[in-house]
Amino acid sequence: MRILLGVGGGIAAYKSAELARALMEAGHTVQVIMTAAAQEFVRPLTFAALTNQKVITGMFSGPVDGDILSSAIEHIRVSQENDLLVVAPATADLLAKFAHGLADDFLSTVYLAFTGPVFLAPAMNNNMWSHPATQSNLEMLRLRGHHIIGPDSGPLACGTVGAGRMTEPEAIAAFVDARCDMRRDLDKETVLITAGPTQEPLDPVRYITNRSSGKMGYALAAAAAARGARVILVSGPVALPEPAGVELIPVRTANEMFRAVMDHLEPATIIVKSAAVADFHVADIPRQKLKKTAARFSIEFDPTVDILAEVGRRKGNRLLVGFAAETENLVEYARRKLETKNCDLVVGNLVGGQATGTGFEADDNEVVLVSRDGGITHLPFAPKRELADRIFDHILLLRPALHQAG
Ligand SMILES: Cc1cc2nc3c(=O)[nH]c(=O)nc-3n(C[C@H](O)[C@H](O)[C@H](O)COP(=O)(O)O)c2cc1C
Numbered sequence: 001m002r003i004l005l006g007v008g009g010g011i012a013a014y015k016s017a018e019l020a021r022a023l024m025e026a027g028h029t030v031q032v033i034m035t036a037a038a039q040e041f042v043r044p045l046t047f048a049a050l051t052n053q054k055v056i057t058g059m060f061s062g063p064v065d066g067d068i069l070s071s072a073i074e075h076i077r078v079s080q081e082n083d084l085l086v087v088a089p090a091t092a093d094l095l096a097k098f099a100h101g102l103a104d105d106f107l108s109t110v111y112l113a114f115t116g117p118v119f120l121a122p123a124m125n126n127n128m129w130s131h132p133a134t135q136s137n138l139e140m141l142r143l144r145g146h147h148i149i150g151p152d153s154g155p156l157a158c159g160t161v162g163a164g165r166m167t168e169p170e171a172i173a174a175f176v177d178a179r180c181d182m183r184r185d186l187d188k189e190t191v192l193i194t195a196g197p198t199q200e201p202l203d204p205v206r207y208i209t210n211r212s213s214g215k216m217g218y219a220l221a222a223a224a225a226a227r228g229a230r231v232i233l234v235s236g237p238v239a240l241p242e243p244a245g246v247e248l249i250p251v252r253t254a255n256e257m258f259r260a261v262m263d264h265l266e267p268a269t270i271i272v273k274s275a276a277v278a279d280f281h282v283a284d285i286p287r288q289k290l291k292k293t294a295a296r297f298s299i300e301f302d303p304t305v306d307i308l309a310e311v312g313r314r315k316g317n318r319l320l321v322g323f324a325a326e327t328e329n330l331v332e333y334a335r336r337k338l339e340t341k342n343c344d345l346v347v348g349n350l351v352g353g354q355a356t357g358t359g360f361e362a363d364d365n366e367v368v369l370v371s372r373d374g375g376i377t378h379l380p381f382a383p384k385r386e387l388a389d390r391i392f393d394h395i396l397l398l399r400p401a402l403h404q405a406g
Helices: 011-025 044-051 067-080 092-100 104-113 126-130 132-143 169-178 216-225 256-261 307-314 330-340 384-405
Strands: 002-007 029-034 084-088 119-121 152-154 161-165 190-195 230-235 247-250 269-273 280-282 301-303 319-326 343-351 366-371 376-383
Touching: 002 011, 002 067, 002 104, 011 029, 011 044, 011 084, 011 169, 029 044, 029 104, 029 132, 067 104, 084 092, 084 104, 084 169, 092 119, 092 132, 119 132, 119 169, 126 161, 132 216, 190 216, 190 256, 216 230, 216 269, 216 384, 230 256, 256 307, 256 376, 269 307, 269 384, 307 319, 307 384, 319 384, 330 343, 330 366, 343 384, 366 384, 376 384
Parallel strands: 002 029, 002 084, 084 119, 190 230, 190 269, 230 247, 269 319, 319 343
Antiparallel strands: 152 161, 280 301, 343 366, 366 376
Protein backbone atom coordinates (compact mmCIF):
# COMPACT_ATOMS: atom_id res chain seq x y z
CA MET A 1 0.00 0.00 0.00
CA ARG A 2 1.03 3.60 -0.57
CA ILE A 3 0.53 5.39 2.71
CA LEU A 4 0.44 9.12 3.36
CA LEU A 5 1.73 9.77 6.86
CA GLY A 6 0.68 13.18 8.18
CA VAL A 7 2.67 14.36 11.19
CA GLY A 8 1.17 17.08 13.44
CA GLY A 9 2.88 19.43 15.88
CA GLY A 10 2.97 17.58 19.17
CA ILE A 11 5.67 16.08 21.37
CA ALA A 12 4.70 12.64 20.02
CA ALA A 13 5.95 13.69 16.54
CA TYR A 14 9.26 11.97 17.33
CA LYS A 15 7.39 8.67 17.73
CA SER A 16 6.09 9.00 14.18
CA ALA A 17 9.60 8.32 12.92
CA GLU A 18 9.21 4.85 14.49
CA LEU A 19 5.76 4.61 12.91
CA ALA A 20 7.17 5.43 9.46
CA ARG A 21 9.77 2.72 9.94
CA ALA A 22 7.20 0.14 11.16
CA LEU A 23 4.94 0.83 8.16
CA MET A 24 7.91 0.47 5.81
CA GLU A 25 8.90 -2.79 7.48
CA ALA A 26 5.35 -4.07 6.89
CA GLY A 27 5.98 -3.54 3.18
CA HIS A 28 4.27 -0.20 2.60
CA THR A 29 5.56 2.88 0.81
CA VAL A 30 5.39 5.93 3.05
CA GLN A 31 5.13 9.57 1.94
CA VAL A 32 5.43 11.92 4.91
CA ILE A 33 3.68 15.29 5.14
CA MET A 34 4.71 17.47 8.10
CA THR A 35 2.80 20.49 9.36
CA ALA A 36 4.81 23.63 10.09
CA ALA A 37 4.38 22.97 13.83
CA ALA A 38 5.61 19.37 13.45
CA GLN A 39 8.85 20.70 11.97
CA GLU A 40 9.46 22.57 15.25
CA PHE A 41 9.67 19.18 16.98
CA VAL A 42 11.42 16.92 14.42
CA ARG A 43 13.51 17.76 11.37
CA PRO A 44 12.07 16.59 8.02
CA LEU A 45 15.47 15.04 7.31
CA THR A 46 14.76 12.30 9.87
CA PHE A 47 11.67 11.16 7.94
CA ALA A 48 13.34 11.64 4.54
CA ALA A 49 16.18 9.36 5.58
CA LEU A 50 13.83 6.70 6.96
CA THR A 51 11.41 6.69 4.01
CA ASN A 52 13.82 7.44 1.16
CA GLN A 53 11.38 10.12 0.02
CA LYS A 54 11.43 13.88 0.16
CA VAL A 55 9.13 15.07 2.94
CA ILE A 56 6.32 17.47 2.04
CA THR A 57 6.75 20.46 4.32
CA GLY A 58 4.30 23.03 2.98
CA MET A 59 1.71 24.06 0.45
CA PHE A 60 4.15 26.16 -1.52
CA SER A 61 7.40 24.34 -0.83
CA GLY A 62 7.67 22.87 -4.34
CA PRO A 63 6.83 19.47 -5.75
CA VAL A 64 8.31 16.26 -4.41
CA ASP A 65 9.56 15.26 -7.86
CA GLY A 66 11.20 18.65 -8.47
CA ASP A 67 8.99 19.53 -11.45
CA ILE A 68 7.95 23.08 -10.67
CA LEU A 69 5.16 23.04 -13.28
CA SER A 70 3.29 20.32 -11.39
CA SER A 71 3.46 22.12 -8.03
CA ALA A 72 0.11 23.88 -8.57
CA ILE A 73 -1.74 20.61 -8.21
CA GLU A 74 0.66 18.73 -5.95
CA HIS A 75 -1.92 18.18 -3.18
CA ILE A 76 -4.35 16.60 -5.66
CA ARG A 77 -1.69 14.37 -7.19
CA VAL A 78 -0.49 13.24 -3.76
CA SER A 79 -4.04 12.43 -2.62
CA GLN A 80 -4.79 10.47 -5.80
CA GLU A 81 -1.57 8.48 -5.81
CA ASN A 82 -1.87 7.13 -2.27
CA ASP A 83 -4.15 4.49 -0.77
CA LEU A 84 -4.36 5.40 2.92
CA LEU A 85 -3.96 8.53 5.02
CA VAL A 86 -2.54 8.04 8.52
CA VAL A 87 -2.19 11.10 10.75
CA ALA A 88 -0.03 10.68 13.86
CA PRO A 89 0.11 12.57 16.05
CA ALA A 90 -3.28 14.05 15.18
CA THR A 91 -3.23 17.29 17.16
CA ALA A 92 -6.37 18.92 18.58
CA ASP A 93 -5.86 21.53 15.86
CA LEU A 94 -5.78 18.96 13.04
CA LEU A 95 -8.89 17.19 14.36
CA ALA A 96 -10.71 20.54 14.37
CA LYS A 97 -9.53 21.41 10.86
CA PHE A 98 -10.49 18.02 9.46
CA ALA A 99 -13.89 18.06 11.17
CA HIS A 100 -14.76 21.47 9.77
CA GLY A 101 -13.11 21.24 6.38
CA LEU A 102 -10.46 23.95 6.81
CA ALA A 103 -7.68 23.71 4.25
CA ASP A 104 -4.98 26.21 5.14
CA ASP A 105 -1.91 23.98 4.82
CA PHE A 106 -0.80 20.97 2.80
CA LEU A 107 -1.99 18.26 5.21
CA SER A 108 -5.49 19.68 5.74
CA THR A 109 -5.85 20.28 1.99
CA VAL A 110 -4.79 16.73 1.16
CA TYR A 111 -7.29 15.47 3.76
CA LEU A 112 -10.14 17.15 1.85
CA ALA A 113 -8.95 15.89 -1.52
CA PHE A 114 -8.33 12.34 -0.28
CA THR A 115 -11.08 9.74 -0.80
CA GLY A 116 -9.51 6.61 0.75
CA PRO A 117 -9.53 5.32 4.33
CA VAL A 118 -8.31 7.72 7.02
CA PHE A 119 -6.62 6.70 10.30
CA LEU A 120 -6.16 9.25 13.06
CA ALA A 121 -3.96 8.73 16.14
CA PRO A 122 -4.69 11.67 18.46
CA ALA A 123 -2.17 12.85 21.05
CA MET A 124 -2.55 15.80 23.37
CA ASN A 125 -2.85 16.99 26.96
CA ASN A 126 -5.73 15.28 28.82
CA ASN A 127 -7.75 18.50 29.22
CA MET A 128 -7.40 19.26 25.51
CA TRP A 129 -8.56 15.70 24.79
CA SER A 130 -11.63 15.81 27.05
CA HIS A 131 -12.66 19.32 25.95
CA PRO A 132 -16.16 19.22 24.42
CA ALA A 133 -14.83 20.89 21.24
CA THR A 134 -12.29 18.09 20.69
CA GLN A 135 -14.81 15.39 21.55
CA SER A 136 -17.47 16.74 19.19
CA ASN A 137 -14.90 17.09 16.39
CA LEU A 138 -13.91 13.52 17.02
CA GLU A 139 -17.50 12.32 16.90
CA MET A 140 -17.89 13.97 13.49
CA LEU A 141 -14.73 12.30 12.20
CA ARG A 142 -15.79 8.93 13.58
CA LEU A 143 -19.16 9.20 11.87
CA ARG A 144 -17.39 10.09 8.65
CA GLY A 145 -16.03 6.57 8.84
CA HIS A 146 -12.47 7.39 9.92
CA HIS A 147 -10.56 5.03 12.18
CA ILE A 148 -9.60 6.65 15.48
CA ILE A 149 -6.63 4.89 17.10
CA GLY A 150 -6.24 5.61 20.83
CA PRO A 151 -5.21 7.71 22.55
CA ASP A 152 -3.83 5.67 25.46
CA SER A 153 -3.87 6.72 29.09
CA GLY A 154 -0.73 7.27 31.12
CA PRO A 155 1.89 9.91 31.95
CA LEU A 156 1.76 12.81 29.47
CA ALA A 157 4.58 15.06 28.28
CA CYS A 158 2.99 18.01 30.14
CA GLY A 159 3.57 16.25 33.47
CA THR A 160 -0.02 15.14 34.13
CA VAL A 161 -1.45 11.64 33.94
CA GLY A 162 -4.54 10.83 31.88
CA ALA A 163 -5.94 10.10 28.43
CA GLY A 164 -3.96 11.69 25.62
CA ARG A 165 -0.82 9.63 25.00
CA MET A 166 -0.39 8.65 21.37
CA THR A 167 -0.79 4.91 20.89
CA GLU A 168 2.61 3.22 20.50
CA PRO A 169 3.90 3.28 16.90
CA GLU A 170 4.01 -0.54 16.57
CA ALA A 171 0.36 -0.78 17.64
CA ILE A 172 -0.68 1.96 15.15
CA ALA A 173 1.21 0.20 12.37
CA ALA A 174 -0.41 -3.15 13.25
CA PHE A 175 -3.89 -1.55 13.32
CA VAL A 176 -3.38 0.07 9.91
CA ASP A 177 -1.75 -3.00 8.41
CA ALA A 178 -4.61 -5.27 9.53
CA ARG A 179 -7.11 -3.08 7.69
CA CYS A 180 -5.17 -2.61 4.48
CA ASP A 181 -6.53 -5.51 2.51
CA MET A 182 -10.20 -5.28 3.39
CA ARG A 183 -11.02 -1.74 2.47
CA ARG A 184 -13.09 -2.29 -0.74
CA ASP A 185 -14.50 -5.74 0.04
CA LEU A 186 -18.13 -4.54 0.04
CA ASP A 187 -17.88 -2.76 -3.31
CA LYS A 188 -20.33 -5.11 -5.03
CA GLU A 189 -22.93 -4.85 -2.24
CA THR A 190 -25.90 -2.60 -1.63
CA VAL A 191 -26.37 -2.46 2.12
CA LEU A 192 -29.74 -1.38 3.51
CA ILE A 193 -29.37 -0.33 7.15
CA THR A 194 -32.02 0.81 9.62
CA ALA A 195 -30.90 2.86 12.61
CA GLY A 196 -32.11 4.82 15.62
CA PRO A 197 -35.40 4.76 17.47
CA THR A 198 -38.89 5.31 16.11
CA GLN A 199 -41.33 7.84 17.56
CA GLU A 200 -44.96 6.81 17.94
CA PRO A 201 -47.40 9.70 18.46
CA LEU A 202 -49.67 9.70 21.53
CA ASP A 203 -51.48 12.85 20.42
CA PRO A 204 -50.58 15.77 18.11
CA VAL A 205 -47.81 16.99 20.45
CA ARG A 206 -46.55 13.91 22.33
CA TYR A 207 -44.87 10.67 21.39
CA ILE A 208 -43.28 7.59 22.94
CA THR A 209 -39.84 6.48 21.90
CA ASN A 210 -36.82 4.60 23.29
CA ARG A 211 -33.22 5.34 24.23
CA SER A 212 -31.61 4.25 20.97
CA SER A 213 -29.07 6.88 19.87
CA GLY A 214 -28.56 5.45 16.38
CA LYS A 215 -24.79 5.32 16.96
CA MET A 216 -24.45 1.61 16.14
CA GLY A 217 -26.46 1.90 12.91
CA TYR A 218 -24.56 5.01 11.84
CA ALA A 219 -21.25 3.26 12.60
CA LEU A 220 -22.39 0.33 10.43
CA ALA A 221 -23.31 2.74 7.64
CA ALA A 222 -19.93 4.47 7.85
CA ALA A 223 -18.07 1.13 7.85
CA ALA A 224 -20.00 -0.22 4.86
CA ALA A 225 -19.49 3.02 2.90
CA ALA A 226 -15.77 3.02 3.72
CA ARG A 227 -15.55 -0.54 2.39
CA GLY A 228 -17.09 0.45 -0.92
CA ALA A 229 -20.77 -0.49 -0.50
CA ARG A 230 -23.70 1.52 -1.76
CA VAL A 231 -25.41 2.30 1.56
CA ILE A 232 -29.08 3.14 2.06
CA LEU A 233 -29.62 4.29 5.63
CA VAL A 234 -33.21 4.41 6.88
CA SER A 235 -32.98 6.36 10.09
CA GLY A 236 -35.36 7.26 12.89
CA PRO A 237 -34.90 10.65 14.59
CA VAL A 238 -31.33 10.93 15.94
CA ALA A 239 -28.96 13.72 16.92
CA LEU A 240 -26.11 12.54 14.70
CA PRO A 241 -24.53 14.10 11.62
CA GLU A 242 -25.19 12.37 8.31
CA PRO A 243 -22.40 9.89 7.51
CA ALA A 244 -20.56 10.72 4.29
CA GLY A 245 -21.33 8.75 1.16
CA VAL A 246 -24.67 7.22 2.23
CA GLU A 247 -28.24 7.71 0.99
CA LEU A 248 -30.10 8.86 4.09
CA ILE A 249 -33.87 8.32 4.33
CA PRO A 250 -35.23 9.97 7.48
CA VAL A 251 -38.39 8.44 9.00
CA ARG A 252 -40.28 8.91 12.24
CA THR A 253 -42.70 6.06 12.96
CA ALA A 254 -42.43 2.27 12.66
CA ASN A 255 -44.90 2.42 9.78
CA GLU A 256 -42.78 4.96 7.90
CA MET A 257 -39.70 2.81 8.51
CA PHE A 258 -41.54 -0.23 7.18
CA ARG A 259 -42.52 1.59 3.97
CA ALA A 260 -39.00 2.96 3.45
CA VAL A 261 -37.45 -0.49 3.93
CA MET A 262 -39.90 -2.14 1.54
CA ASP A 263 -39.35 0.61 -1.05
CA HIS A 264 -35.58 -0.02 -0.99
CA LEU A 265 -35.52 -3.79 -0.57
CA GLU A 266 -35.13 -4.56 -4.26
CA PRO A 267 -31.52 -3.38 -4.83
CA ALA A 268 -30.29 -4.53 -1.40
CA THR A 269 -27.92 -7.50 -1.13
CA ILE A 270 -27.35 -7.14 2.63
CA ILE A 271 -29.97 -5.85 5.07
CA VAL A 272 -28.92 -4.82 8.57
CA LYS A 273 -31.81 -3.98 10.90
CA SER A 274 -30.18 -2.20 13.80
CA ALA A 275 -33.06 0.24 14.49
CA ALA A 276 -34.90 -0.01 17.81
CA VAL A 277 -38.39 -0.06 16.33
CA ALA A 278 -41.31 0.51 18.69
CA ASP A 279 -43.25 -2.68 19.37
CA PHE A 280 -46.50 -0.82 20.03
CA HIS A 281 -48.26 2.24 18.70
CA VAL A 282 -51.42 4.02 19.75
CA ALA A 283 -54.42 2.42 18.15
CA ASP A 284 -56.37 5.65 17.57
CA ILE A 285 -54.30 8.81 17.85
CA PRO A 286 -56.50 11.60 19.26
CA ARG A 287 -56.92 14.55 16.91
CA GLN A 288 -56.53 17.02 19.79
CA LYS A 289 -53.98 17.27 22.58
CA LEU A 290 -54.85 15.10 25.59
CA LYS A 291 -55.85 17.32 28.50
CA LYS A 292 -54.30 17.02 31.92
CA THR A 293 -56.49 15.09 34.29
CA ALA A 294 -56.36 14.23 37.97
CA ALA A 295 -57.64 10.72 37.34
CA ARG A 296 -55.68 7.71 36.10
CA PHE A 297 -56.36 6.93 32.46
CA SER A 298 -55.27 4.31 29.98
CA ILE A 299 -54.21 4.37 26.36
CA GLU A 300 -54.71 1.42 24.05
CA PHE A 301 -51.78 0.23 21.98
CA ASP A 302 -51.67 -2.03 18.95
CA PRO A 303 -48.60 -3.99 17.91
CA THR A 304 -46.57 -2.26 15.19
CA VAL A 305 -45.78 -3.93 11.90
CA ASP A 306 -42.95 -6.50 12.28
CA ILE A 307 -40.44 -5.16 9.74
CA LEU A 308 -37.80 -7.80 10.40
CA ALA A 309 -40.25 -10.69 10.01
CA GLU A 310 -41.62 -9.23 6.77
CA VAL A 311 -38.12 -8.73 5.34
CA GLY A 312 -37.32 -12.30 6.45
CA ARG A 313 -40.26 -13.56 4.39
CA ARG A 314 -39.27 -11.59 1.28
CA LYS A 315 -35.49 -11.73 1.52
CA GLY A 316 -34.74 -14.22 -1.28
CA ASN A 317 -30.99 -14.77 -1.22
CA ARG A 318 -30.20 -11.49 0.47
CA LEU A 319 -28.29 -11.61 3.74
CA LEU A 320 -30.45 -10.51 6.67
CA VAL A 321 -28.92 -9.31 9.92
CA GLY A 322 -31.12 -8.53 12.92
CA PHE A 323 -30.30 -6.90 16.24
CA ALA A 324 -31.56 -8.07 19.61
CA ALA A 325 -31.28 -5.54 22.43
CA GLU A 326 -32.13 -7.48 25.57
CA THR A 327 -31.91 -7.00 29.30
CA GLU A 328 -31.49 -10.76 30.01
CA ASN A 329 -31.03 -14.21 28.34
CA LEU A 330 -29.18 -12.61 25.45
CA VAL A 331 -28.02 -15.66 23.48
CA GLU A 332 -31.31 -17.51 23.90
CA TYR A 333 -33.39 -14.55 22.69
CA ALA A 334 -30.97 -13.84 19.85
CA ARG A 335 -31.16 -17.45 18.68
CA ARG A 336 -34.96 -17.40 18.85
CA LYS A 337 -35.03 -14.19 16.80
CA LEU A 338 -32.69 -15.74 14.23
CA GLU A 339 -35.06 -18.65 13.72
CA THR A 340 -38.43 -16.93 13.90
CA LYS A 341 -37.40 -13.99 11.68
CA ASN A 342 -35.40 -15.99 9.13
CA CYS A 343 -32.19 -14.04 9.81
CA ASP A 344 -28.68 -15.13 8.83
CA LEU A 345 -27.10 -13.36 11.76
CA VAL A 346 -28.39 -11.75 14.94
CA VAL A 347 -26.28 -9.24 16.83
CA GLY A 348 -27.25 -9.40 20.49
CA ASN A 349 -26.40 -6.77 23.03
CA LEU A 350 -27.34 -6.24 26.64
CA VAL A 351 -29.01 -2.92 27.32
CA GLY A 352 -30.15 -1.19 30.50
CA GLY A 353 -29.98 -2.80 33.94
CA GLN A 354 -26.49 -3.92 34.89
CA ALA A 355 -25.15 -3.22 31.42
CA THR A 356 -24.82 0.51 32.14
CA GLY A 357 -22.19 1.96 29.85
CA THR A 358 -23.01 -0.37 26.99
CA GLY A 359 -25.87 -0.58 24.56
CA PHE A 360 -27.97 2.30 23.37
CA GLU A 361 -26.33 5.62 24.14
CA ALA A 362 -22.66 4.75 24.63
CA ASP A 363 -19.84 5.08 22.08
CA ASP A 364 -18.57 1.61 22.96
CA ASN A 365 -20.37 -1.69 23.15
CA GLU A 366 -19.90 -5.43 23.41
CA VAL A 367 -22.03 -7.84 21.43
CA VAL A 368 -22.66 -11.51 20.75
CA LEU A 369 -23.07 -12.71 17.16
CA VAL A 370 -25.38 -15.67 16.70
CA SER A 371 -25.27 -17.01 13.15
CA ARG A 372 -27.38 -19.37 11.08
CA ASP A 373 -24.61 -21.99 11.06
CA GLY A 374 -24.95 -22.25 14.86
CA GLY A 375 -21.82 -20.25 15.62
CA ILE A 376 -21.70 -17.90 18.59
CA THR A 377 -19.02 -15.22 18.56
CA HIS A 378 -18.41 -12.81 21.40
CA LEU A 379 -17.06 -9.42 20.29
CA PRO A 380 -15.52 -7.79 23.36
CA PHE A 381 -15.99 -4.19 24.45
CA ALA A 382 -14.85 -1.85 21.64
CA PRO A 383 -15.85 1.40 19.91
CA LYS A 384 -19.02 0.92 17.84
CA ARG A 385 -17.14 1.83 14.64
CA GLU A 386 -14.66 -0.96 15.36
CA LEU A 387 -17.50 -3.40 16.10
CA ALA A 388 -19.18 -2.39 12.84
CA ASP A 389 -16.15 -3.58 10.89
CA ARG A 390 -16.03 -6.84 12.84
CA ILE A 391 -19.75 -7.40 12.14
CA PHE A 392 -19.21 -6.88 8.39
CA ASP A 393 -16.21 -9.24 8.52
CA HIS A 394 -18.60 -11.83 9.94
CA ILE A 395 -21.32 -11.08 7.38
CA LEU A 396 -18.83 -11.62 4.57
CA LEU A 397 -17.94 -15.04 6.01
CA LEU A 398 -21.61 -16.06 5.73
CA ARG A 399 -21.99 -14.83 2.18
CA PRO A 400 -20.43 -17.62 0.08
CA ALA A 401 -22.54 -20.32 1.75
CA LEU A 402 -25.65 -18.26 1.19
CA HIS A 403 -24.90 -17.59 -2.48
CA GLN A 404 -24.34 -21.31 -3.07
CA ALA A 405 -27.59 -22.14 -1.31
CA GLY A 406 -29.47 -19.47 -3.32
C1 LIG B 1 5.91 21.95 23.52
C2 LIG B 1 4.59 21.84 22.85
C3 LIG B 1 3.94 20.64 22.83
C4 LIG B 1 2.70 20.50 22.21
N1 LIG B 1 2.08 19.29 22.21
C5 LIG B 1 0.87 19.15 21.62
C6 LIG B 1 0.22 17.88 21.59
O1 LIG B 1 0.74 16.87 22.05
N2 LIG B 1 -1.00 17.80 21.00
C7 LIG B 1 -1.61 18.90 20.47
O2 LIG B 1 -2.74 18.75 19.99
N3 LIG B 1 -1.02 20.11 20.46
C8 LIG B 1 0.21 20.26 21.02
N4 LIG B 1 0.82 21.49 21.03
C9 LIG B 1 0.15 22.62 20.38
C10 LIG B 1 0.31 22.54 18.87
O3 LIG B 1 1.67 22.50 18.50
C11 LIG B 1 -0.41 23.72 18.22
O4 LIG B 1 -1.81 23.63 18.45
C12 LIG B 1 -0.13 23.81 16.73
O5 LIG B 1 -0.85 24.90 16.19
C13 LIG B 1 -0.55 22.53 16.01
O6 LIG B 1 -0.31 22.65 14.63
P1 LIG B 1 -0.64 21.49 13.59
O7 LIG B 1 -1.94 20.93 13.99
O8 LIG B 1 -0.70 22.18 12.28
O9 LIG B 1 0.47 20.50 13.65
C14 LIG B 1 2.07 21.64 21.62
C15 LIG B 1 2.75 22.85 21.63
C16 LIG B 1 3.99 22.96 22.23
C17 LIG B 1 4.70 24.29 22.22
